[in-house]
């Protein structure tokens with residue numbers, strides 16, 4: 299019997315496979331698509347400390363799309379704004395996922411592309427290539443995945459429709475003048491917030507002759523999807539050209555699911571809503587959870603121990619920031635601007651939120 303069968307080879311599943319195999323466990327990973335199509339296929343913001351905590355080398359070379367120099371949160375389309383300087387890396391997820399899969403394979407894991415998990419019965423995994431017996435089955439199959447422990451359906455008001463595209467810039471002078479008009483230098487991120495409901499964003503970064511556009515909203519509140527927000531923004535700005543790569547998907551918001559495991563099956567990553575709900579970020583959370591799980595299983599611990607450790611370290615943080623998300627969901631741009639003016643939304647709170655940490659309680663910055 300193998301030690302660990304991992305369903306899903308996106309960021310979280312590939313990290314579980316890599317970090318378990320690196321610790322000497324025998325691992326089989328399954329992915330319903332080609333391995334090159336697994337998980338996030340766009341650019342994501344991940345805080346540097348999260349790689350260190352997950353014991354995964356920070357991205358470099360082509361995998362590192364950019365390092366955020368300054369992050370301007372703009373209320374609506376402006377002018378009120380707050381600027382923070384977070385520790386935030388812009389990561390080309392296609393390359394990070396490929397790296398994690400390669401580490402898994404290099405440490406002896408077997409990864410099967412185009413294999414779908416259908417369920418887990420009596421501790422045995424049912425898949426499109428037959429039954430797999432493993433000491434531990436890990437469900438890292440994401441938001442619309444296998445739901446191997448009967449995860450509850452996510453309520454519509456807790457679903458964000460996000461999109462991210464890297465596009466060519468066809469008129470660099472016009473692009474620069476757009477960023478300058480918002481007080482931003484090339485490399486800075488300008489995040490127009492609350493433009494389609496309190497939770498929504500259109501977030502843009504100029505990198506060389508390309509622009510990264512990240513959008514998201516909660517359509518159940520009656521707003522356009524992230525993809526529609528990108529299309530509307532591009533239509534208004536003739537200096538933006540065609541798409542180089544990117545994608546769009548739904549992601550779960552809210553607090554993590556109530557119980558991470560059933561028998562020998564453990565849910566992790568988006569499949570367990572280990573999502574930093576305040577801005578819909580699950581990459582760092584999934585990597586850190588993967589490392590904690592691998593460490594626990596490799597040292598003879600079980601699912602309950604892993605869950606206790608995770609909740610003790612991150613449960614309150616994730617719960618508290620989900621309250622921030624719920625509070626922000628119904629705010630108007632004017633209300634956001636007022637929160638900026640009175641210092642509730644401040645450089646300190648924005649930096650902490652982007653880095654997925656607690657804000658320093660007595661800092662004035």
Ligand SMILES: Cc1cc2nc3c(=O)[nH]c(=O)nc-3n(C[C@H](O)[C@H](O)[C@H](O)COP(=O)(O)OP(=O)(O)OC[C@H]3O[C@@H](n4cnc5c(N)ncnc54)[C@H](O)[C@@H]3O)c2cc1C
Nearest residue numbers: 306308309310330337342343415440461567568579580581
């Ligand atoms: C446009 C967009 C922008 C985002 N930006 C950020 C960001 O800036 N920062 C950040 O941290 N997060 C961001 N996120 C969220 C982040 O992408 C997700 O939290 C992350 O991808 C979750 O990783 P995961 O491995 O848990 O799940 P997934 O990435 O969903 O991977 C799950 C994998 O499981 C496979 N699978 C599903 N079902 C089965 C099955 N039955 N059998 C076998 N395989 C299966 C899928 O094909 C997939 O490859 C963004 C999301 C979107 C959509």
